[in-house]
Amino acid sequence: MDRKTFLGTTALASVGLFSHSISLPVFSKKNKINIGLIGVGARGQSHLDELCKRDDVEIIALADPDSDWAIPSSLEILKRRSRKEPQIFGKDDNDYLRMLEMKEIHAVIISTPWEWHVKQGIAALEAGKKVGMEVAGAISIQECWDIVHAVERTGTPLMFLENVCYRRDVMAVMNMAKRGVFGELLHLQGGYQHDLRAVKLNDGKSPYGKGVEFGDNGFSEAKWRTPHSVNRNGELYPTHGLGPIAMMTDINRGNRLVSLSSVATKSRGLHKYIVDNGGAQHKNAAVDFKLGDIVTTLLTTANGETMMLSHDTSSPRPYSLNFRIQGTHGLWMDDLQQIHIEGKTKPHVWETDQTWMETYDHPLWKKYSAEAKNAGHGGMDFFVLNAFVECCKNNEEFPLDVYDMATWSVITPLSETSVKEGGSKQDIPDFTQGKWSSRKNTFNHRADY
Amino acid sequence: MDRKTFLGTTALASVGLFSHSISLPVFSKKNKINIGLIGVGARGQSHLDELCKRDDVEIIALADPDSDWAIPSSLEILKRRSRKEPQIFGKDDNDYLRMLEMKEIHAVIISTPWEWHVKQGIAALEAGKKVGMEVAGAISIQECWDIVHAVERTGTPLMFLENVCYRRDVMAVMNMAKRGVFGELLHLQGGYQHDLRAVKLNDGKSPYGKGVEFGDNGFSEAKWRTPHSVNRNGELYPTHGLGPIAMMTDINRGNRLVSLSSVATKSRGLHKYIVDNGGAQHKNAAVDFKLGDIVTTLLTTANGETMMLSHDTSSPRPYSLNFRIQGTHGLWMDDLQQIHIEGKTKPHVWETDQTWMETYDHPLWKKYSAEAKNAGHGGMDFFVLNAFVECCKNNEEFPLDVYDMATWSVITPLSETSVKEGGSKQDIPDFTQGKWSSRKNTFNHRADY
Numbered sequence: 001m002d003r004k005t006f007l008g009t010t011a012l013a014s015v016g017l018f019s020h021s022i023s024l025p026v027f028s029k030k031n032k033i034n035i036g037l038i039g040v041g042a043r044g045q046s047h048l049d050e051l052c053k054r055d056d057v058e059i060i061a062l063a064d065p066d067s068d069w070a071i072p073s074s075l076e077i078l079k080r081r082s083r084k085e086p087q088i089f090g091k092d093d094n095d096y097l098r099m100l101e102m103k104e105i106h107a108v109i110i111s112t113p114w115e116w117h118v119k120q121g122i123a124a125l126e127a128g129k130k131v132g133m134e135v136a137g138a139i140s141i142q143e144c145w146d147i148v149h150a151v152e153r154t155g156t157p158l159m160f161l162e163n164v165c166y167r168r169d170v171m172a173v174m175n176m177a178k179r180g181v182f183g184e185l186l187h188l189q190g191g192y193q194h195d196l197r198a199v200k201l202n203d204g205k206s207p208y209g210k211g212v213e214f215g216d217n218g219f220s221e222a223k224w225r226t227p228h229s230v231n232r233n234g235e236l237y238p239t240h241g242l243g244p245i246a247m248m249t250d251i252n253r254g255n256r257l258v259s260l261s262s263v264a265t266k267s268r269g270l271h272k273y274i275v276d277n278g279g280a281q282h283k284n285a286a287v288d289f290k291l292g293d294i295v296t297t298l299l300t301t302a303n304g305e306t307m308m309l310s311h312d313t314s315s316p317r318p319y320s321l322n323f324r325i326q327g328t329h330g331l332w333m334d335d336l337q338q339i340h341i342e343g344k345t346k347p348h349v350w351e352t353d354q355t356w357m358e359t360y361d362h363p364l365w366k367k368y369s370a371e372a373k374n375a376g377h378g379g380m381d382f383f384v385l386n387a388f389v390e391c392c393k394n395n396e397e398f399p400l401d402v403y404d405m406a407t408w409s410v411i412t413p414l415s416e417t418s419v420k421e422g423g424s425k426q427d428i429p430d431f432t433q434g435k436w437s438s439r440k441n442t443f444n445h446r447a448d449y
Numbered sequence: 450m451d452r453k454t455f456l457g458t459t460a461l462a463s464v465g466l467f468s469h470s471i472s473l474p475v476f477s478k479k480n481k482i483n484i485g486l487i488g489v490g491a492r493g494q495s496h497l498d499e500l501c502k503r504d505d506v507e508i509i510a511l512a513d514p515d516s517d518w519a520i521p522s523s524l525e526i527l528k529r530r531s532r533k534e535p536q537i538f539g540k541d542d543n544d545y546l547r548m549l550e551m552k553e554i555h556a557v558i559i560s561t562p563w564e565w566h567v568k569q570g571i572a573a574l575e576a577g578k579k580v581g582m583e584v585a586g587a588i589s590i591q592e593c594w595d596i597v598h599a600v601e602r603t604g605t606p607l608m609f610l611e612n613v614c615y616r617r618d619v620m621a622v623m624n625m626a627k628r629g630v631f632g633e634l635l636h637l638q639g640g641y642q643h644d645l646r647a648v649k650l651n652d653g654k655s656p657y658g659k660g661v662e663f664g665d666n667g668f669s670e671a672k673w674r675t676p677h678s679v680n681r682n683g684e685l686y687p688t689h690g691l692g693p694i695a696m697m698t699d700i701n702r703g704n705r706l707v708s709l710s711s712v713a714t715k716s717r718g719l720h721k722y723i724v725d726n727g728g729a730q731h732k733n734a735a736v737d738f739k740l741g742d743i744v745t746t747l748l749t750t751a752n753g754e755t756m757m758l759s760h761d762t763s764s765p766r767p768y769s770l771n772f773r774i775q776g777t778h779g780l781w782m783d784d785l786q787q788i789h790i791e792g793k794t795k796p797h798v799w800e801t802d803q804t805w806m807e808t809y810d811h812p813l814w815k816k817y818s819a820e821a822k823n824a825g826h827g828g829m830d831f832f833v834l835n836a837f838v839e840c841c842k843n844n845e846e847f848p849l850d851v852y853d854m855a856t857w858s859v860i861t862p863l864s865e866t867s868v869k870e871g872g873s874k875q876d877i878p879d880f881t882q883g884k885w886s887s888r889k890n891t892f893n894h895r896a897d898y
Binding site for chain 1: 632636709718741748749754780782784789791796798799870
């Protein structure tokens with residue numbers, strides 16, 4: 001099995017690459033659940049397609065105000081998958097509230113622009129709907145507390161849909177970490193290093209490039225994501241990098257994040273892209289993007305590990321989530337696809353990680369590799385949705401919960417303050433209010449879902 | 450030319466690997482200089498051997514209190530190189546002061562334990578001797594100011610002997626940076642990731658491993674370097690990583706370092722090594738090492754770049770200085786030996802850096818590759834000494850000077866404070882007192898030495 005086969009399709013290939021296979025895996029239909037989707041843009045449609053492959057889920061409602069593309073595209077997916085037409089709530093931005101009145105809905109999945117996540121999440125929780133919440137999760141410290149309090153108040157749970165926690169190599173490395181391969185963990189790195197210039201700027205008609213429009217004139221992510229690059233300077237998308245290393249170090253489950261400091265480079269990439277592709281006279285060439293091209297964040301933990309996150313989305317570069325997992329016995333680096341473990345690999349040199357990945361392949365991946373094969377982002381989207389659906393069906397605790405959502409999301413507003421203050425130290429709130437010390441990390445030990 | 454040939458002998462292979470070749474390169478003997486060496490331990494002997502290859506240098510004095518090993522080994526090198534026996538100043542720790550009274554000495558090279566550097570440097574400057582100063586340079590903020598003031602007061606110059614600035618791939622990448630290959634620079638990384646456990650702990654008789662002794666019972670670096678790991682927690686050895694990226698970003702020459710923050714992991718590696726190799730009952734198993742195993746530092750610059758340094762010397766890992774040079778056009782990564790440049794390499798993927806290294810090979814390396822071939826640390830030791838000797842002979846400004854020494858060295862005490870405060874922001878003093886804005890960076894443009 002070569003590296004590419006091991007990882008499945010490349011992580012870059014997500015938008016629009018839905019599988020056309022119609023073979024359905026066998027899931028228990030006991031406690032079959034009805035799901036409503038809030039937000040069916042590119043990400044919501046990816047979830048929709050994935051859910052359509054399951055016979056233990058009915059998609060009975062869609063809420064999205066975009067009747068030009070989001071709703072018709074979603075209906076097409078459902079038709080192709082021979083699914084019944086759901087109820088549509090697309091009257092306006094707030095029509096999801098009417099959807100939440102539907103008693104038949106057991107759970108919702110929220111895949112909307114970031115600034116809607118918490119408001120919609122709270123409304124769903126208060127309506128008694130279990131919530132699957134897309135990343136990024138919350139955009140202010142207050143929002144982080146609000147969503148935590150909503151779960152505690154309603155007793156209805158929320159799962160944070162951080163799919164990279166389920167990446168095959170990440171799960172294998174987590175497996176290694178939990179089985180002591182790295183010894184005691186010391187330093188971990190992650191990040192979001194993804195050249196999004198052609199995602200943040202497009203022609204207003206297609207999701208990738210061909211123009212330099214954004215905001216009202218942009219399409220899909222260029223519409224809502226790019227304004228964050230105009231108005232904010234910080235670690236805007238921490239969860240893909242932080243989620244996996246937080247789970248490896250038991251954050252919120254015996255450990256917690258204590259403090260951070262962030263620095264940002266000058267902002268050049270988006271402006272340069274506009275000038276290069278739209279000309280210096282294009283109106284967007286006058287936009288002053290606040291977001292520094294590369295934002296680097298250091299984190300400390302209660303158990304004495306350090307972490308480093310890199311946010312790098314406006315420059316030409318190969319895709320990389322920048323993982324490095326290092327302990328007293330050795331380390332693994334994602335970019336290198338190599339590992340060094342004292343006494344196991346030759347002294348002072350790297351060894352390719354392939355055999356290690358196969359040896360420590362996670363039980364979940366062994367169990368479900370066929371089902372995951374054509375799922376989004378190299379298969380990991382299957383796992384995150386599978387965990388959500390199965391936990392909903394069996395009324396079990398979610399493996400990634402509201403405390404994870406709050407803890408990982410609060411990095412963004414805190415890093416904005418730190419960057420503004422030239423890298424000042426910021427304390428990270430304990431959203432568990434002390435419960436972190438007794439909560440158990442079961443993420444790696446599950447072989448069911 | 451493969452990568453290994455390009456880089457010369459491995460950077461790990463320095464101690465004890467002196468070349469036995471006796472062919473001398475041709476240097477101008479006009480203004481031939483007399484040098485005295487202060488400190489002839491492992492590093493001083495490496496310099497001594499290198500200087501012996503030159504017919505434009507006489508080594509007329511050695512100062513070192515170690516008459517057991519340092520002095521006899523040095524005399525052996527001189528004999529093997531058919532050099533005259535120099536005067537020896539080994540009466541006690543302060544005998545170098547008598548050496549500085551020798552009128553015939555033009556310049557000194559200081560390769561002593563870190564805590565002696567500034568004291569000896571100031572004494573040499575006040576005696577009118579040009580100073581070649583080994584890294585690390587100064588261990589307190591006050592010492593950084595003291596050495597700067599000594600150069601300004603005496604008008605005698607100091608060169609900071611940071612050899613990695615002359616590494617062949619580093620100079621090629623600097624050449625690329627200066628010629629605009631990376632566009633406008635944004636983010637740079639460096640570090641000192643070198644498993645020094647068997648250097649910091651040895652048998653008291655040999656420089657590498659075979660025991661777990663240090664301090665009075667240790668040999669060479671274990672004698673004086675290891676106590677820093679007992680007593681200090683911070684970025685203890687910043688210059689190999691910082692020097693090259695500081696020169697690429699014109700630090701002290703149109704740009705300056707503004708602030709830093711540092712975090713450290715828990716300390717495990719040295720204690721574990723002692724227990725694993727000397728047993729839990731060994732007296733050193735009770736030593737409480739303050740130095741965190743991995744110390745990460747973020748830096749900001751006046752021109753809006755960010756930097757990240759990694760200090761990682763107590764864990765099993767392959768050697769790496771962790772370089773990453775990133776600008777608006779793309780980036781190079783040392784660990785990967787790969788590069789990505791928009792419009793020049795294929796979109797979204799890496800390209801091996803070999804052709805780039807050859808195309809941008811620095812003129813100095815082209816000129817002197819034969820002379821550098823057998824020099825220490827893959828040849829770079831030739832260049833740093835050549836620049837020192839030639840600038841001394843021709844009475845020219847040193848390419849790396851006392852402001853670089855102070856600016857790069859002050860990272861250590863500032864990082865110690867930052868680590869102690871959990872990653873607080875520390876302002877970096879401007880040792881040039883404003884001169885940074887008008888000073889010119891000529892480092893890359895020299896083709897002479």
